[in-house]
Amino acid sequence: MVAIKELPRDEYIELGHAACAGCGATIAIRHALKALGGNTILTVPACCMSVIQGLFPKNALHLPVLNTAFETAGAAASGIAAGLKFMGKDKDITVMAWAGDGGTYDIGIQALSGAAERQTNFIYTCYNNESYGNTGQQRSGATPYGAFSTTTPIIGKQEHRKPMARIMAEHGIPYTASISAAYPRLVFETYSKAKDIVGTRFIEVHAMCPTGWRCATWDSIKFGKLAVETGVWIMWEKEGDEWRFLGRSKRIAEGKIKRKPLMDYLKPQGRFRTLIKDPERVKEFVRGIDREWEILKNRVGC
């Protein structure tokens, strides 16, 4: 694993961006772009990053950026990739779509699935802050079971989230990863690896969102790590046909460490306030997580 001091000094998201304090997505893009470097074209659909990059005529992203409509990241990137191929620059320039969970799990899944089926040569990032964060925390397909959102305001969400990264892996694309912004060095290493792979690469980054998760901004990294340590968020990758767990998730899968108590993660977050009062619903929450672990263990073969 790369040491912090060995990370490139280059910054492609400048100071003065408009992210909330404690934003996981911003930590993620900072380290992703350090890995990809300046020969990168970004396309960004409607999401927090539409705002984080700053207001016209300024922009905090020191890269060419095509902002595009909510459901189009996969398609806009397909056009850019095709154009670069026409120009013979597809080997030199990396195309990356940078989308939120709403733009990926929900409205953008068609364009993304189409782009993956066409083996489009690009990296698709879903930074998953588990709600429509940009518009004030409405429920998305990525919102966890039981979580409060402004469109599940009293009961909390009554459905489990989609296994988005697994859905993408099953498209047969050459690289899929599920990681967390709480581990910036892993973010850097994942993107460094993805950069050199040709074809569709899907990377989902669990992105802490103190604003939406109703937790202290200074605890952002702590909650990102707790999600992994309690087994709620699972880090893994699929390279070619090989599935493997990553980081803490690997140690949990191998039985080297135990999952931390779930309540360490749920209790301090305001969004789970209603959920934790109902033991039956907590059981259902756990059932969903255990199911995902079982499926992934099966894929990895452990």
Added chain:
Amino acid sequence: MSKIVSVTGNHSASWAARTAIPAVIAAYPITPQTTIVEKIAEFVENGDLKSEYVRVESEHSAMAACIGASALGLRTFTATSSHGLALMHEMLHWAGRARLPVVMPVVNRSLGPPWNIWVDHSDSMAQRDTGWIQFYASNNQEVYDTVLMLFRLCEAPKVLLPGMVALDAYILSHTFTSIEVYDHEEITDFLPSYHAGHWKLDPKDPMATGNIAGPEYYYELSYAIHEGFEAARKMIPRVEADFKKHFGRFHGGFIDTYQCDDAEVIFIAMGTMGEEAQLAVEELRNEGIRAGSARLRVFRPFPAEQIQALANKAKAFVVVDRSLSYGHLGGAVTEIRSALYRGGQTIPVQGVIAGLGGRDVSHTDIKKLIHLGFDAADKGEAKPDIFYGLKR
């Protein structure tokens, strides 16, 4: 070398793409546009066309992909129809507002329900305000020629707008005629390669497009699009004149007029009905009736001055819309009345809705409608707008 090929209206569009060589073509099939994209696929797979062809999973993605490629500063092309165009609507705005000169034939077809695959203009007329230049063609050669002219016009630095050429479903899309087509090398004097002078996605000169701009900027950006249309208005006659110089054909400019100089009643329609009207006019002229036909060829930018000039000579207009803005009237007649009001002109304008969902409008129907124009001229006022051929 130029050659004569016997092709449908759809294949005329495919041949135009082959001649212009867009860098990227992204398209999704829909009846009755399908044969455009099938022919392009054939051209690409047999090596006749070196474009990157992205077989997207929807029309919405087709336009999004064209936007992505055009943002690199490349020539882009797609084609659609009806529900496909309706699905694209959001991205039509995106291409227009981002000033990306995507060129797109639209095969005019009705919208459902019920499913109906035949011609009317509801699909493209509903895209009036998306920032797209709109041409309506009346024959296969015009489809081919207009695609080439649109690339030249849309890619011009002062214009930088996307453009569509509409062609009537089946009447043109699936009807064979002979047209003259060219190799790419023969048209490069007329249509040089596209160089995006404003901005493009280039890591060597990083720039963002489309990020949030507040009320202090948005209005001016909108006005700049309007200026693009005004530049197009100035440029259209020059492009058409230059096209004629190179290839010897002229399709009428903004309005293709026939026997209008001394006409008492002028019949105005778009698409193939405008060409059918010439036959009606010819027959009426043989009977000594001074009718004329003005086929509205460009709908955006709207040729208000040309409409006013026609009204200076005529006693009445008959305007047929092959679409209906429910709760009001047809799109063209509304615009024409507005232009006349602005010009202080008061000739009667007989509004007509006809031919929806592919119902045939023949030259005998058009003759009847022109007679209504003479009635209006005599009385000094038109009847309330007519739903011609409606069975009740």
